Amino acid sequence: MGVDSPDRVSTQSGAVFLSYASQDAEPAQKIAEALRAAGIEVWFDKSELRGGDVWDQKIRQQIRDCRLFVPIISAHSEARLEGYFRREWKLAADRTEDMASKVAFLVPVVIDDIPGASAEVPERFRQVQWTRLPDGEATPGFVALVRTLLIPPSGGGAALPSPPTLGVRSTVPHEVASPGWHVSRRVPLIVVACAFLIATAAYVAHRFSHGTGASPASATTSAVLADKSIAVLPFVDMSEKHDQEYFGDGMAEEILGELAKVPNLRVISRTSSFQYKDKSMDVRQIGAAIGARYVVEGTVRRAGDRVRITAQLVDASDGSERWAEQYDRDFNDVLKVQDEIAAALARALEVSVAATERGSHTTLRSSPAYEAYLRARLASDRFDQQGFEDAAEYYREALRLDPEFARAASALAMLQVQIGVWGYQPPATAFAEVRKSAQRAAQLDPSLAEPHAALAFVHILYDWDWKAADQEIALARTLESHDKSTDFAAAQLAQARGDWGEARRQIDAALAVDPLVASYLYIKGEVLLAAGRYDEAETSVRRALKISPGYNWLRYLLARILVLRGRPADALAVARDEPDPEARLFSLAIALYASGRRAEADSALKTFTTQAADWPFGIAAVHAFRGEADDAFLSLDRAYSERDVDLAFIRSHPEFATIAKDRRYPSFLRKMKLLE
Numbered sequence: 281m282g283v284d285s286p287d288r289v290s291t292q293s294g295a296v297f298l299s300y301a302s303q304d305a306e307p308a309q310k311i312a313e314a315l316r317a318a319g320i321e322v323w324f325d326k327s328e329l330r331g332g333d334v335w336d337q338k339i340r341q342q343i344r345d346c347r348l349f350v351p352i353i354s355a356h357s358e359a360r361l362e363g364y365f366r367r368e369w370k371l372a373a374d375r376t377e378d379m380a381s382k383v384a385f386l387v388p389v390v391i392d393d394i395p396g397a398s399a400e401v402p403e404r405f406r407q408v409q410w411t412r413l414p415d416g417e418a419t420p421g422f423v424a425l426v427r428t429l430l431i432p433p434s435g436g437g438a439a440l441p442s443p444p445t446l447g448v449r450s451t452v453p454h455e456v457a458s459p460g461w462h463v464s465r466r467v468p469l470i471v472v473a474c475a476f477l478i479a480t481a482a483y484v485a486h487r488f489s490h491g492t493g494a495s496p497a498s499a500t501t502s503a504v505l506a507d508k509s510i511a512v513l514p515f516v517d518m519s520e521k522h523d524q525e526y527f528g529d530g531m532a533e534e535i536l537g538e539l540a541k542v543p544n545l546r547v548i549s550r551t552s553s554f555q556y557k558d559k560s561m562d563v564r565q566i567g568a569a570i571g572a573r574y575v576v577e578g579t580v581r582r583a584g585d586r587v588r589i590t591a592q593l594v595d596a597s598d599g600s601e602r603w604a605e606q607y608d609r610d611f612n613d614v615l616k617v618q619d620e621i622a623a624a625l626a627r628a629l630e631v632s633v634a635a636t637e638r639g640s641h642t643t644l645r646s647s648p649a650y651e652a653y654l655r656a657r658l659a660s661d662r663f664d665q666q667g668f669e670d671a672a673e674y675y676r677e678a679l680r681l682d683p684e685f686a687r688a689a690s691a692l693a694m695l696q697v698q699i700g701v702w703g704y705q706p707p708a709t710a711f712a713e714v715r716k717s718a719q720r721a722a723q724l725d726p727s728l729a730e731p732h733a734a735l736a737f738v739h740i741l742y743d744w745d746w747k748a749a750d751q752e753i754a755l756a757r758t759l760e761s762h763d764k765s766t767d768f769a770a771a772q773l774a775q776a777r778g779d780w781g782e783a784r785r786q787i788d789a790a791l792a793v794d795p796l797v798a799s800y801l802y803i804k805g806e807v808l809l810a811a812g813r814y815d816e817a818e819t820s821v822r823r824a825l826k827i828s829p830g831y832n833w834l835r836y837l838l839a840r841i842l843v844l845r846g847r848p849a850d851a852l853a854v855a856r857d858e859p860d861p862e863a864r865l866f867s868l869a870i871a872l873y874a875s876g877r878r879a880e881a882d883s884a885l886k887t888f889t890t891q892a893a894d895w896p897f898g899i900a901a902v903h904a905f906r907g908e909a910d911d912a913f914l915s916l917d918r919a920y921s922e923r924d925v926d927l928a929f930i931r932s933h934p935e936f937a938t939i940a941k942d943r944r945y946p947s948f949l950r951k952m953k954l955l956e
Contacts, residue, residue: 295321296426297342299368300352301360307391307416308352314418315426343371347430351405352416353390358400373402384429391416414522508629511548511572512536514557515589518581528580529554529661530654531589531618535576538622540762545629548572549764567596574602576625585611585647591621593628603628611647649682653691660695665704671695686725693717693734694765700925701741707923711742729760736769740776741925744952749773771803777954778931780811798824798831805837810932814845836863839871844934848874862892869902870935881906897926905935909942916948927952 296315300308312324323342343349349372357365376385388401388410399405411422512535515528533550540547548570556566563575578591592604605624607617656674659667675692678685693714700710714734721731732752739749753773756766771786787804791797801824808817821838824831835858842851848871855867865888872881885906889899900915919927930936931954939945949955 295323295342295346296348296350296430297346297368297372298322298324298350298352299365299372301354301357301363301365303356303360304352304354304391304416307354307413310416311350311352311389311413311418314423318423318427320423320426320430339368340371343368343375347385348387348426349375349385350387350389351401353388353394353399353401353405353410354392355394358394361400369402369405373404376404387411387426387429389413389422417522419525508544509546509548509572510539510574510576510625510629511553511567511570512539512550512576513566513578514554515578515580515591518579519583524580524582526651526654526658527582527587528578529557529658531578531580531614532576533657534615534618535591535621535625538618539625540764541760542622542626545626562599563594564596564599572596574629582611587611587614589614589617589621591625593625614650645684646682649678649685649688652678652681653685653688656688656691656695660698665702668695668699668702668704672699684724686721686728689717689721689724690728690730690734693721693731697734697737697741707742707925711738714738727759729756729763730765732756732759733763733765733769736766736773740769740772741928742923744928744954746773746777746953772928775803775807775810775932776928778810780807783807784811798828798834801827802831802834802837805841806932809837809841809844810934812934814841817841818845830859832860833858833863836860836867839867840935843870843874848872862888862895862898865891866898866902870905873906895924895926896922897924897930901933901935904939907938909939909944912936912939913942913944913948920948920951930954 298308298312308324312322315322323346351365351369351372357363360366372386379385386405386408388405388408390410390412391414411425413419413422512532515531517524517528532554536547536550536553539545553570553572563577567573567575573596575594575596576591577594578589581588587607587609589607589609590605591607593602594600595602603624605621607620609617652674656671656678659674660671661667662670672692672695675688675695678688679692682688696710696714696717699705700707700714704710705713715738718731718734718738721728722735732755736749736752736756739745739752749769750773753766753770756763756769760766767786767789771783771790774780774782774786784804784807787800787807791800791804801820805817805820805824808814808820818838818841821834821841825834825838828834835854839851839855839858842848842854851867851871852875855864855871858864858867865884869881869884869888872884875881885902888902892898896915896919900912900919903909903912903915916927916930930949930952936945946955
């Protein structure tokens with residue numbers, strides 16, 4: 281209920297209006313405090329005072345002016361068929377009638393176990409996804425989601441956020457980057473395999489909202505329900521204290537990993553399936569949206585050392601239940617339960633499971649170590665510097681508790697790859713840590729593929745040792761034929777070498793299991809651009825923009841494509857709408873130059889060189905496009921000495937074609953062993 285509170289925090293991003301039944305004042309207060317602690321302005325009435333017409337008009341004005349409207353839904357609101365909050369809800373729902381389809385405005389929050397399907401709410405509330413915050417305990421992920429939704433697009437209002445990715449600097453607040461080290465400006469395939477992303481969840485939450493008339497089933501034309509395709513949703517925490525989210529996520533991820541080993545079964549990856557975490561959405565819609573014929577749901581409940589795990593297999597074509605089971609076990613047996621569930625699912629789908637394919641789990645050596653491992657996975661899902669640092673410490677704790685925990689060492693290695701790419705540590709430090717953790721994991725468990733994939737990334741991104749990367753990828757594939765990290769490393773290697781056909785095959789395979797990930801389409805566009813297939817590249821990027829209009833760096837890539845297609849005026853219009861400052865300046869610099877507006881292009885380049893001083897590769901690319909070979913090679917030499925991660929993919933940038941005939945260019949590629 282929306283009267284300004286005296287301790288309101290001001291922000292340029294706009295206000296959040298909290299609307300709730302009076303019985304829910306305490307959880308509403310918790311949500312308000314969590315948002316304010318992040319510098320977000322909250323309109324929230326902590327009193328029961330009602331000021332007649334003046335007060336009513338103020339509430340109406342705030343609902344008209346707020347950037348986000350957060351209705352708090354609970355058993356209390358459900359029990360009250362009358363109440364002022366219902367007027368607020370109606371006013372907010374009515375406001376959406378005048379909004380563009382891309383604008384995110386309604387962010388419903390459920391604070392207890394009330395079933396969403398039967399809740400007494402305006403129909404507009406059902407057209408967006410709901411977030412569950414038990415007892416009003418706002419998670420860091422929810423706060424990050426709100427901050428993302430508050431970022432104003434160029435047209436005003438809160439646009440749909442995009443999936444943040446490892447290679448896109450601006451998806452993480454600029455101040456979290458370590459001074460002196462840059463974050464890769466491209467979008468490595470590795471990212472979409474590594475985490476459920478907060479802003480990706482935000483995209484799914486609002487993708488079909490505000491009167492578009494679209495449904496998940498109609499929005500993804502490529503998501504065809506294959507007969508043997510399956511997705512695993514995060515298991516819901518039903519524990520009394522609601523403190524087992526990490527366990528529920530871990531159960532789903534482990535089962536997904538076991539299913540991925542089953543031949544002839546197409547398993548939708550974690551990136552797509554985990555987008556539906558905490559969302560009240562029909563399983564049939566989820567299956568249609570991500571191209572899964574079957575969907576696995578489940579719950580976890582823990583009391584001390586005892587756990588109750590339920591799982592069910594639902595046919596997404598008609599919503600019918602194909603299999604369900606409940607397991608009451610000691611926590612030490614959870615890995616065995618994961619094996620049992622995966623085997624039962626395979627049997628239910630009439631897919632054969634060879635004994636050698638799975639069944640390696642028995643009991644835990646150390647329950648506290650496994651808990652630390654699961655907490656690390658959840659922390660890394662925050663996808664910011666603090667989350668990565670917390671996750672790394674949890675993995676190290678797991679290894680202190682169980683020095684033979686090979687999977688913890690392996691996961692730590694992959695996390696450290698991300699830390700190196702994001703620039704949260706100097707490259708020499710980060711990739712030395714990757715090497716150490718990966719070698720330890722491989723020694724502890726020689727059957728694991730992931731440590732070799734991590735070593736391949738070191739060779740690609742830091743060593744530029746392509747033969748060594750080849751060897752690690754080949755070894756990983758002999759160990760596990762379906763390891764996604766290995767496939768992504770292979771795609772990165774193909775792109776670095778300029779093998780566009782192989783890179784595209786890998787990306788298309790990724791899109792088959794991750795149809796809602798805009799970053800795959802970004803990479804596909806980048807590969808097609810490098811291959812000279814500009815029309816297809818433009819189609820791929822525009823499709824990504826349709827999926828995620830607020831995605832940073834997509835317009836940067838589209839502007840580059842349009843310039844090379846001979847449409848600099850269109851490129852300029854696109855570049856001006858690019859949200860990231862450095863990407864926008866890069867795009868403007870080349871589009872203005874291509875338009876013949878030399879003075880403006882010079883000014884844009886000067887500003888870009890100052891603001892992107894820690895991105896020597898990007899500066900080199902602009903100079904190369906302008907035919908300024910001396911300046912381009914000066915920046916390339918600096919990128920080489922600083923081990924700029926983007927340098928591995930120099931062959932993906934047609935901007936360097938202008939200086940390709942300069943004798944220094946093949947010499948530089950030869951120095952990087954890219955002309956062997």
